[in-house]
Amino acid sequence: MWRALALAVVIACGASPAWACEDPYNIQGLIYDDVPAGTPASALILDVAFDEATDTGPLTARVRRVVQGEYREATVRLGVVNSSCLYPLIFGREGLIIGELRRGVERQSFGPNDHPLVLTRGFKRTWFRPLLESVAERRDRTGVDAFARTMDGTPIEGAQTASGDFDGDNATDTAAFYEDEDGNLAIAVARAADDSSMPIIWSGDISSLPRFTFRTAPAGIYQTDCNAHGPNCDGAPATVTLTHDGIIIEGLEERSRTLYYWLDGAFEEVSVRE
Known part of the structure; x- marks a missing residue:
């Protein structure tokens, strides 16, 4: 049974250059x-x-x-x-x-x-x-919002997956690469506790597939990249402690490493050094 992916759930704006624009509706396509x-x-x-x-x-x-x-x-x-x-x-x-x-x-x-x-x-x-046509222009012309699409939940064949207890319920969850009908790439998590939807933790252009990888992050203490926020980390935590598994997504070109972890019913993200 296909699972619906709601793109409006959790989108990591800093994990990929694809979503680096302050206003995503200014992004243009051809x-x-x-x-x-x-x-x-x-x-x-x-x-x-x-x-x-x-x-x-x-x-x-x-x-x-x-x-x-x-x-x-x-x-x-x-x-x-x-x-x-x-x-x-x-x-x-x-x-x-x-x-x-x-x-x-x-x-x-x-x-x-x-x-x-x-x-x-x-x-x-x-x-x-x-x-070229911006996302906002296309929405106004067609009445379809590019960020409100749904995907049928079919993982990309042969692409990477990761498994673990990502939400702390002692059941096995699975993260995988998915592709929607318009060719966009996403990493979403199929949770054993909820088979009606899958939170998207990262999204980008389909050409990003060879440039990003992800894996299970075991429970433990992770050093954050808090110095990027300024002197004394500018209030950001120096470490994050996981009591259950998380997910680390790595950008191979920019050498970024982002930890995603379940907290209070949603996935949070933080840049880590590990």
């Missing part, structure tokens, strides 16, 4: 399910799939078909990167991209002539400049 009203007739529209995980630009997608315009290549290079607030894959790993072809690096000058601000964008050779 994949469309359909062609929005008012799209120019001159726009190039391609049906694409992102087969490879990537966190650098340009992003390369496989072209499945040309919906509008002319394009003959098997792949297309998109002039975007996976950054915190420009989050191309948040709307899925396959679908429609809308935009135009550009070539080379473009420069634009702003401000006074004696002290201009020069911005550059683009890449070598031909690249695709996509029409």
